[in-house]
Amino acid sequence: MRRNKKERQQLLIETIKQNPFVTDEELAEKYSVSVQTIRLDRLELSIPELRERIKSVAEKKFSDEIRALPLDEIIGEVIDLNLDDNAISILDINKEHVFKRNGIARGHHLFAQANSLAVAVINDELALTAKASILFTRSVKENERVVAKARVKNVDHTNDRSVVEVRSYVGNELVFKGEFEMYRS
Amino acid sequence: MRRNKKERQQLLIETIKQNPFVTDEELAEKYSVSVQTIRLDRLELSIPELRERIKSVAEKKFSDEIRALPLDEIIGEVIDLNLDDNAISILDINKEHVFKRNGIARGHHLFAQANSLAVAVINDELALTAKASILFTRSVKENERVVAKARVKNVDHTNDRSVVEVRSYVGNELVFKGEFEMYRS
CATH class of the missing domain: 3.10.129.10 (Hotdog Thioesterase)
Incomplete structure (x- = not known):
């Protein structure tokens, strides 16, 4: 199901919180948008490339x-x-x-x-x-x-x-x- | 048992012919000499570094x-x-x-x-x-x-x-x- 941008970004934040290992590709599929859109969402939401974040913490x-x-x-x-x-x-x-x-x-x-x-x-x-x-x-x-x-x-x-x-x-x-x-x- | 150089070099040639995978270290142990001695033997006998020879053939x-x-x-x-x-x-x-x-x-x-x-x-x-x-x-x-x-x-x-x-x-x-x-x- 396609959602509007605001809805999608809200869900994105929650999804990533629940599962920090999720990839941009998996998110794109989940929300029926392109990977590019997910990347732009992350930029707007100031969510860094997750892998880098996980890596430095780990x-x-x-x-x-x-x-x-x-x-x-x-x-x-x-x-x-x-x-x-x-x-x-x-x-x-x-x-x-x-x-x-x-x-x-x-x-x-x-x-x-x-x-x-x-x-x-x-x-x-x-x-x-x-x-x-x-x-x-x-x-x-x-x-x-x-x-x-x-x-x-x-x-x-x-x-x-x-x-x-x-x-x-x-x-x-x-x-x-x-x-x-x-x-x- | 230590042998003289001539004997050892003759045996070396035969050993290598029988088992082309033998290392210099194994030969050194076999003939109770140093690895350096085996390398010098190979140089004198014009036996190239075996690995290289095997590699190119393979x-x-x-x-x-x-x-x-x-x-x-x-x-x-x-x-x-x-x-x-x-x-x-x-x-x-x-x-x-x-x-x-x-x-x-x-x-x-x-x-x-x-x-x-x-x-x-x-x-x-x-x-x-x-x-x-x-x-x-x-x-x-x-x-x-x-x-x-x-x-x-x-x-x-x-x-x-x-x-x-x-x-x-x-x-x-x-x-x-x-x-x-x-x-x-």
Whole structure:
């Protein structure tokens, strides 16, 4: 349904507040307007490019928290983290992530995002991947944004292992699922 | 056992002929001499840096053969390939592949080598990874050479799937094992 500009901008503010990871493309589709219109809306409303805002907040917040590796070694941007519990990161799929021939994201980039998040969520100085089972459930294309959500299922201090489950989404669609068994010190 | 120079150089020639993937470091250990000595031996014997030699031969040979992706999209260097049967690639682990903190190779690089070899070995224009089970059996360190060996276990044309098993070694030690279920067109 198309709305007038004032209505749309009001809804835009609320939508972004509820879901800070929403892209201009998703907003454009939601309100049946062009991406250009959404960008102009954001300019008028003084909402900066969201990714930049999230990034600077995240960098301050998480570089002190993450223990198992430096923040800049994580593939994707961490936007939420609770050690030994859960974590979220985003990865924007660009030209360098896809097969030239068909524009489909290469599996190892989705794996790298998920695996490094599984390392980051471990509350330990040392975390190494022992084993993983992964599933690619739908192809990811250039310009899509992948949101990876990690959840620590099991912290077993007796045998120095933890199991981390990671599910990655584009919008609401599951694109990747992985279970990582991690060594910890 | 230390040998005199002439003996050692003769053995060197034979060893390299038998195993073209051998590194200077492995040769040095084998003959209880320094890496520097092996390099001087190679210079005297006019054996070029092996990697360069293998690379140029491989590039000519395989760029025509591989169907599922261009040669330059493969992580590591393909040194042997028989479509829908088996393939071998090597990846030298450098600074950019390891965790800064402990010099251990990051899992996604070993995964990327194995996964792209699993794609390359498929005799089809389209090959996408559907599923993978992987095992990291020992940590790989900076300056080690990983030799990945892929074997197509099962080509099922009725459901457009193939299973590719990849085992990666440093010297004789298994460092990674993966089973990849591939979609094909």
